Amino acid sequence: MGTLRSAWKEAAWVFGLSRLLLLLVTYVGGVLLRPKNMASIPCVNNGLRFCLLGWYHWDADAFGRVAHVGYRSVADVAFFPFWPWLIRLGAAALGNRFPLSFLLSELLLANLFFFASLILLYLLAREALDFDPAQARKVLWYLTFYAYAIFFFAGYSESLFLLLTLAIFLLLQGTALWRWWMAGLLGCLAALTRSTAVVLLVPFLFFYVERFWRAGSPGLAPSQTVEGRPWSLWLRRLSAALPALLIPATLAAYMLYLGVRFGDPFVYSRMERTVWGREFALPWVAFGPALGALLSGPLHTEMAVRNLMDVLFTLLPLVVLVIGWRQMPVAYRFFSLGLALFALCFPLNAGETLASQPRYMMMAFPLFLVLARWSKRFPSLDLVYGGFCAPLFAINALLFTLHYWVA
Known part of the structure; x- marks a missing residue:
């Protein structure tokens, strides 16, 4: 019972601080700055509604569309149904007004599920892996302020899938x-x-x-x-x-x-391949075009910056997991390996081949367990990680709300 109480407390601190930061960034992006492609934002006006609509695009828009009208478009079958079902239920409770009720449903449910995920992650670290309280706390901070953890706030399915995964590991x-x-x-x-x-x-x-x-x-x-x-x-x-x-x-x-x-x-x-541009390839194939674009093209373009972030946040998790391989129980090792291979085997077949890979790699939660273990031996890792990932977390959130492509 004491561990559960600690889990709630630690999760509440990191969750509350990160959400406060994201709401501040949402305000800056929605009111003080102007989103890219303003015409793409439905029902734009001032205030809170305008700010929140900055999060309603790409996959969040697709999930909301499926929740609202179902699989009216065959291209949408690539988005599996459970998350849209939940969004639809939440939207019904919020008045069923499109798109605002669906967006609010996405944001509220995604954040609720992420908060629950933090609680389960703390319990898993303390009770299953024998982390001390300080280490378990660091796992939560490392995950919450990871550079691409903004997708636990947006209306994507990451929070739900992470919650289900952690619950299964605990059970x-x-x-x-x-x-x-x-x-x-x-x-x-x-x-x-x-x-x-x-x-x-x-x-x-x-x-x-x-x-x-x-x-x-x-x-x-x-x-x-x-x-x-x-x-x-x-x-x-x-x-x-x-x-x-x-x-x-x-x-x-x-x-x-x-x-x-x-x-x-x-x-x-077939829709993944023909509409969304993802098809099966050997796991190392996507690195060639991404690295080639970095080495041969100009480095001051938006595409170059995106390629750099894709390569960096695909390779860094892999390096951490490889070095920390023996520091994880065997089930955690091969789960991470399977998740990484699954993601890398379905890259984009043209252009930014490693697009979205940083978001997929983030779901290998043992990555953050390894980092927390290392922090006990290398206390300066907290500063290095915070100084590197936390600013990128805020920048990615700002770019996302301004409708620039992020992972």
Whole structure:
């Protein structure tokens, strides 16, 4: 109970400070400065409404559109349905006025889910990984003020997916079968949130082997050993394994729906390729064009700055995860690896090939656990990280509200 109280307190501090900063940046971007492409902002006027509409574009606009009219456009099937469903429910509670109710629903839910994610992350660090309170607190600060953590404020699905991921990791720490079935049900929701959910099979696999197959596993009582009742042992193992199958089953159900609705169960993949410009490639392929553009083109253009940020915040998380590989439990290692490979295997097929990769890499939350561990040995890391990431966090928020492309 004391740990939960501490989690609420620590999460409230970092959440409140970061949201105050983002609201200040929103005001500066919406009132004191003028957003790029003013005509693209619907119902522009002065005041709070004008400021908040600075966050309503790109994926946030697409999610709001799906929430409002459903999959009227086949191109929108690339946006999985659970997050728009939640947005629609929130918008209904807020008066169902488009676009303002949908935007407010996105922002309120995204921030609510992020606050809950901070609480779960603190609990995971303290109870599952034995971090001391200072280290667990730093994990929250490192995540919240990461350069691309603005997407936990915007109406994107990042906050929801992070919350579901952390809840699954917490549930899989125990051996009670209800925890595994609950994790499986949350995996269903994650699979309806984004295709990356398939990577959640990794922690299921590693925790399953650790808790139900290794000798002396905490999930196996003495009566379930070979000397006891073999059928009981195998029944328990089967009961713990089945929930993981709910994730691919949910993805298959969504594909079945697309097949019935649009005549092609793989239409979401086709839309990713033809409309959104993402198609399968080997994970290192995207680096070539991005680095080539940096080395051969002028460095003072907007595209050059974006390429530089893409390369930097794709490589830095990878370097941290590689160096800190042995400082993480095995399930966390391979979850991070799977998430990184999944993201890198679907780059843009032209132009800014690493676009959005910094946002995808941020979802590998063990990155921040590694950094917090390092901070104990290198206290100056707090200053270095804060001096580097926090200003970029504010700058990215300002650019986003001014309608410049960010990740």
